[in-house]
Amino acid sequence: MVSIVSVAKVAGVSNKTVSRVINGEPYVTEETRERVEKAIRDLGYVPNMAARLIRSSRSNTFGIITDYVSTTPYSVDIVRGVQDWANANGKTILMANTGGASEREAEIWKMFQSHRIDGVLYVTMFHRIVDPETGDVSIPTVMINCTPQTNELLPSIVPDDYQGAQDLTRYLLDRGHRKIGYIRLNPILLGAQLRLDAFRKTAGDFGLAESDLSIRLGMEGPVGAEKNYVYAVATEMLQQKDRPTAIMSGNDEMTIQIYIAAMALGLRIPEDVSIVGFDDFRTVSLALKPQLTTAALPYYDLGREGAELLNSVVAGSKAPPSSRVVPCKLVERTSVCSL
Amino acid sequence: MVSIVSVAKVAGVSNKTVSRVINGEPYVTEETRERVEKAIRDLGYVPNMAARLIRSSRSNTFGIITDYVSTTPYSVDIVRGVQDWANANGKTILMANTGGASEREAEIWKMFQSHRIDGVLYVTMFHRIVDPETGDVSIPTVMINCTPQTNELLPSIVPDDYQGAQDLTRYLLDRGHRKIGYIRLNPILLGAQLRLDAFRKTAGDFGLAESDLSIRLGMEGPVGAEKNYVYAVATEMLQQKDRPTAIMSGNDEMTIQIYIAAMALGLRIPEDVSIVGFDDFRTVSLALKPQLTTAALPYYDLGREGAELLNSVVAGSKAPPSSRVVPCKLVERTSVCSL
DNA sequence: GAAAAATATGTCGACGTTGTCATGCGTCTG
DNA sequence: CAGACGCATGACAACGTCGACATATTTTTC
Numbered sequence: 121m122v123s124i125v126s127v128a129k130v131a132g133v134s135n136k137t138v139s140r141v142i143n144g145e146p147y148v149t150e151e152t153r154e155r156v157e158k159a160i161r162d163l164g165y166v167p168n169m170a171a172r173l174i175r176s177s178r179s180n181t182f183g184i185i186t187d188y189v190s191t192t193p194y195s196v197d198i199v200r201g202v203q204d205w206a207n208a209n210g211k212t213i214l215m216a217n218t219g220g221a222s223e224r225e226a227e228i229w230k231m232f233q234s235h236r237i238d239g240v241l242y243v244t245m246f247h248r249i250v251d252p253e254t255g256d257v258s259i260p261t262v263m264i265n266c267t268p269q270t271n272e273l274l275p276s277i278v279p280d281d282y283q284g285a286q287d288l289t290r291y292l293l294d295r296g297h298r299k300i301g302y303i304r305l306n307p308i309l310l311g312a313q314l315r316l317d318a319f320r321k322t323a324g325d326f327g328l329a330e331s332d333l334s335i336r337l338g339m340e341g342p343v344g345a346e347k348n349y350v351y352a353v354a355t356e357m358l359q360q361k362d363r364p365t366a367i368m369s370g371n372d373e374m375t376i377q378i379y380i381a382a383m384a385l386g387l388r389i390p391e392d393v394s395i396v397g398f399d400d401f402r403t404v405s406l407a408l409k410p411q412l413t414t415a416a417l418p419y420y421d422l423g424r425e426g427a428e429l430l431n432s433v434v435a436g437s438k439a440p441p442s443s444r445v446v447p448c449k450l451v452e453r454t455s456v457c458s459l
Numbered sequence: 460m461v462s463i464v465s466v467a468k469v470a471g472v473s474n475k476t477v478s479r480v481i482n483g484e485p486y487v488t489e490e491t492r493e494r495v496e497k498a499i500r501d502l503g504y505v506p507n508m509a510a511r512l513i514r515s516s517r518s519n520t521f522g523i524i525t526d527y528v529s530t531t532p533y534s535v536d537i538v539r540g541v542q543d544w545a546n547a548n549g550k551t552i553l554m555a556n557t558g559g560a561s562e563r564e565a566e567i568w569k570m571f572q573s574h575r576i577d578g579v580l581y582v583t584m585f586h587r588i589v590d591p592e593t594g595d596v597s598i599p600t601v602m603i604n605c606t607p608q609t610n611e612l613l614p615s616i617v618p619d620d621y622q623g624a625q626d627l628t629r630y631l632l633d634r635g636h637r638k639i640g641y642i643r644l645n646p647i648l649l650g651a652q653l654r655l656d657a658f659r660k661t662a663g664d665f666g667l668a669e670s671d672l673s674i675r676l677g678m679e680g681p682v683g684a685e686k687n688y689v690y691a692v693a694t695e696m697l698q699q700k701d702r703p704t705a706i707m708s709g710n711d712e713m714t715i716q717i718y719i720a721a722m723a724l725g726l727r728i729p730e731d732v733s734i735v736g737f738d739d740f741r742t743v744s745l746a747l748k749p750q751l752t753t754a755a756l757p758y759y760d761l762g763r764e765g766a767e768l769l770n771s772v773v774a775g776s777k778a779p780p781s782s783r784v785v786p787c788k789l790v791e792r793t794s795v796c797s798l
Numbered sequence: 799g800a801a802a803a804a805t806a807t808g809t810c811g812a813c814g815t816t817g818t819c820a821t822g823c824g825t826c827t828g
Numbered sequence: 829c830a831g832a833c834g835c836a837t838g839a840c841a842a843c844g845t846c847g848a849c850a851t852a853t854t855t856t857t858c
Contacts, residue, residue, distance in 0.1 A: 121516065121575070123844055134808045139846060147806050164595060166572045170509035170518070171844035174813045177460065179509070196535055203556055207563065212570065215523075215554045217542055224546065231551065233505045236460070256503060351748050376715060376746040383722040384748075403742065407715040409690050409723075462814055473838045478816060486836055510814035513843045 122163045131159040142167055169212075173236060181212040182430060183232040183259075186243045187220050187250075188343065194401060194419075195245045198264055201423020202241060209431070220343070226255030233257045239430045242266070243423075246343065247278055247311040260433045264426040265419075267310070267443060275433065277426045277444040281311040284415035284448030285318035288368060288396050291413070291450060293326050296459030297366040297394065300328070301357045303338040303378065305370025305398075306346050312370060315398060319368060334364055338374050350374045354381035358393065365394060365459060372397035372404045372414055379408055394456040398448075410454035418446045461502045470498035481506055508551075512575060521545065521769060522571040522598075524564070525556040525582045526589075527682065533740060533758075534584045537603055540762020541580060548770070559682070565594030572596045578769045581605070582762075585682065586617055586650040599772045603765040604758075606649070606782060614772065616765045616783045620650040623754035623787030624657035627707060627735050630752070630789060632665050635798030636705040636733065639667070640696045642677040642717065644709025644737075645685055651709060654737060658707060673703055677713050689713045693720035697732065704733060704798060711736035711743045711753055718747055729796040739790050749793035757785045 124142075128135040133152060140148050141156040148156075159165075173179045184202060199215075206213050214237060216228040232240060240259050242252050244266040251269040252261065263276035292300055302319055305312035316335070323333055334357055338350040354377060357364065369375045375397040382393050389395055389410060397405060400416035425446065463481075467474040472491060479487050480495040487495075498504075512518045523541060538554075545552050553576060555567040571579060579598050581591050583605040590608040591600065602615035631639055641658055644651035655674070662672055673696055677689040693716060696703065708714045714736040721732050728734055728749060736744060739755035764785065 121844095124846095125844075135844090136809080136846075137807060140807090143846085147804090149806065152806080166569055166596075168513065168575060168844055169573045170512040170575060171813090172846080173509040174507065174513065174815085174843095175845050175847080177813080199554075200556065200558075203554065204558070207555070207566075212574065213554050215538075215542065215552050216546070217539065219539075219543070227546075230505055234508045235551065236507060236509060257505075348745075373742055373746055376743070377748060380718065380722065380748050383719065401742075403712055403740075404715070406687075407712055409716060409719050460814095463816095464814075474814090475816075475839080476837060479837090482816085486834095488836065491836080507814055510843090511816075513813095513845090514815045514817080516843080 121168075122165045123168065124165070127156065127159045127163055127165050130163060131156045177236065179212075179236045179238055180210065181214055181235060181237045182206065182427065183214040183216065183228075183235075183237045183240045184243055185225070185228055185232075185240060186215075186217040186245065188217070188245045194399065195243075195265065195417075197419035198243055198423040198426075201420040201425075202243075202427045203423075205424045205427035209427075211427075211431075222253050225253040226257075229254045229257040229259070232259060239434045241426055241430055242274075243426075246309045247281060247314075248309055260430065262426050262430040262433060264422050275429060275442060275444075277422055277429060277446065279311070279417050279419075279422060280445045280447045281314035282318045284398065284417075284450070285315035285368075286322050287448070287450045288398065288413075288415050289319050289322040290326075291452075292366045292368065292394065292396065292456065293323070293328075295394075295456060297364075298328060299332050299334070299362065299364040299366075301334040301336070301364035301367040303336055303350060303353055303357075303367065303369050303374060305374070306339040306341070306343070307337070308340075308343065315370065334360070338370055348377075350377040351381050354378040355385065358382055358385055358387060363393075366456065367393060367395050369395065369397050372399045372401040372412060375408065375412055376404060390455050390457040396456060400451050405451070405453070408455070413453045413455045414451050415448040416451050417448055421446055460507075461504045462507070463504070466495065466498045466502055466504050469502060470495045516575065518551075518575045518577055519549065520551040520553055520574060520576045521766065522553040522555065522567075522574075522576045522579045523582055524567055524571075524579060525554075525584065526559050527556070527584045533738065534582075534604065534756075536758035537582055537762040537765075540759040540764075541582075541766045542762075544763045544766035548766075550766075550770075561592050564592040565596075568593045568596040568598070571598060578773045580762075580765055580769055581613075582765075585648045586620060586653075587648055599769065601765050601769040601772060603761050614768060614781060614783075616761055616768060616785065618650070618756050618758075618761060619784045619786045620653035621657045622784075623737065623756075623789070624654035624707075625661050626787070626789045627737065627754050628658050628661040629665075630791075631705045631707065631733065631735065631795065632662070632667075634733075634795060636703075637667060638671050638673075638701065638703040638705075640673040640675070640703035640706040642675055642689060642692055642696075642706065642708050642713060644713070645678040645680070645682070646676070647679075647682065654709065673699070677709055687716075689716040690720050693717040694724065697721055697724055697726060702732075705795065706732060706734050708734065708736045711738045711740040711751060714747065714751055715743060729794050733795040735795060737787075744790070744792070747794070752792045752794045753790050754787040755790050756787055760785050 124135045124138050128138045218224045240261045243264045249269050250266050267276045268274050336353045339346045341347045397412045397414035400414045405412040463474045463477050467477045557563045579600045582603045588608050589605050606615045607613045675692045678685045680686045736751045736753035739753045744751040
């Protein structure tokens with residue numbers, strides 16, 4: 121492999137001078153610089169990060185540790201956000217996922233440490249409460265899409281599920297809906313509770329009675345093996361004689377079943393029932409006809425800002441580890457009508 | 460940072476002996492080994508991969524370079540397959556994605572080289588033909604889900620779209636369907652052509668005339684900004700007086716619109732129309748009612764086997780760079796009825 | 799025009815690890 | 829009991845890079 125030494129030999133300078141050119145340090149004649157750069161090009165020299173790291177003990181690398189990248193195609197955008205930031209800032213990304221197994225988690229932290237990474241982004245694929253199992257490895261960490269259980273005060277950055285659901289509820293109320301059904305997400309997920317709370321509170325503040333709200337559980341059970349009642353629940357809800365004029369769904373994926381249930385009963389969307397989702401999972405929200413009005417989870421921004429935040433932590437900013445909350449934008453499409 | 464030297468000091472041995480213990484080399488007394496292991500535990504020592512790398516010039520790291528991890532939640536399973544393999548075999552994964560920009564691609568190859576990674580997995584999110592822009596960086600490479608344009612003879616590993624579509628078509632024919640509609644995937648994707656070819660050939664071999672087949676384009680245009688005709692095309696197809704008894708869809712995502720189109724026309728699935736998809740994109744195929752019969756893209760296996768293959772290439776196996784094809788398994792659910 | 803300052807380049811060692819070779823000691827062989 | 833062998837350990841150099849410091853050359857300053 122071609123090293124700094126071979127470049128130096130070809131350019132007829134010392135290796136230190138080559139190092140200076142590579143790192144853009146001052147005190148190199150234009151002429152020398154050009155000769156060195158030519159040698160670098162000719163030889164196809166690429167600096168060796170590993171050597172740089174043992175010298176300077178800064179790896180310029182972040183690690184991402186995730187639970188279920190895969191079983192859930194939802195939140196890949198978080199990873200993309202991180203990668204784009206990394207790319208723009210000359211950082212490298214090391215990736216690992218636990219598949220939910222906590223014994224693997226400790227291994228991964230060890231692996232990260234063996235690469236002397238500068239910081240860790242701890243990403244969960246659903247908004248939830250967790251406890252990183254670092255196995256006494258301590259590396260600057262930012263949590264994305266999750267908050268720590270014990271108050272170990274790791275900074276975290278999460279979507280504002282509450283505000284998103286609030287906006288969606290108001291949106292329906294503003295359009296005259298007074299009987300609203302709600303099909304709940306798996307209660308395991310933190311977002312589920314926040315969204316439901318916002319729905320209840322907003323509807324209540326507006327003056328709706330609890331009896332105007334038809335709240336039902338759509339899913340439950342462990343992530344990846346949950347029981348799904350959505351179709352049955354939606355069918356039942358829509359067969360009530362005093363049926364809701366709008367249904368709010370725990371997430372977009374569940375709306376597929378709500379759409380089908382409604383259509384099977386001969387109801388038109390949105391004329392007979394309005395439907396809103398949550399997440400803006402575009403594979404679904406754009407494929408449905410009419411297209412789905414929903415609240416977009418700011419996954420990409422979560423990733424980007426998380427990386428940014430981690431960077432400032434690594435750089436030693438003493439900002440108290442706080443929980444940042446990123447708003448969910450309401451995306452208006454055509455699945456809701458005004459009454 | 461605690462290094463091998465500090466461990467040696469505490470254990471009262473030379474650093475080489477510590478190295479021997481770490482690497483499980485022979486010729487260390489049981490007693491010495493224990494003393495060293497204790498010191499390692501006490502100090503929380505973790506070997507420094509970077510140092511190991513400059514010594515041995517083997518990084519035990521693979522890079523993954525992808526085009527659109529993100530915009531498409533489809534193929535994250537490939538990445539999961541790779542990661543699981545890596546985890547089981549003590550390799551580390553460096554990730555980068557181009558977002559489709561080829562100027563970024565060259566940068567990424569350079570970055571990979573600067574980390575002296577052992578090999579690259581070049582992954583595309585759709586089965587297609589590409590040309591890696593390595594920018595004269597040469598690292599052992601395996602292509603996953605894509606095949607090289609120029610015959611540079613990089614080994615590749617791809618799903619068997621042809622066989623999958625063949626199985627699906629036979630499945631319909633076996634159940635008595637003789638008028639079959641086909642809504643095509645974006646022709647940009649290699650899989651689109653293969654799937655269509657298999658459909659045509661299999662139906663033809665069975666004795667169906669071209670007039671029994673109703674083949675229509677469902678999508679076209681650049682990835683991420685395609686035009687989508689599926690709903691309109693499906694509606695039209697199902698309104699023909701001699702309408703097909705079954706529709707085969709380019710992929711699962713498109714079936715959402717086919718379902719809705721059918722239901723809007725008052726048709727029941729599968730009694731009035733049978734529908735099959737492709738991919739087994741479970742967010743969709745399991746959410747639909749009735750659940751979708753489809754062919755599963757072997758993404759996880761693609762990742763796993765791709766990593767395996769790369770490993771053997773890196774190890775210097777002289778196996779001629781061939782294209783391996785992994786079968787798509789038919790997943791039978793309830794969206795098809797027998798006539 | 800001599801001293802001081804600025805610029806340009808080089809020498810050397812250190813980072814943490816492992817490969818090579820050397821050494822010391824006990825045991826076996828004939 | 830001498831030589832050969834096997835085992836356990838250590839000394840030292842080298843990998844590629846860069847920081848600290850030294851030296852050489854040019855420019856500025858009074």
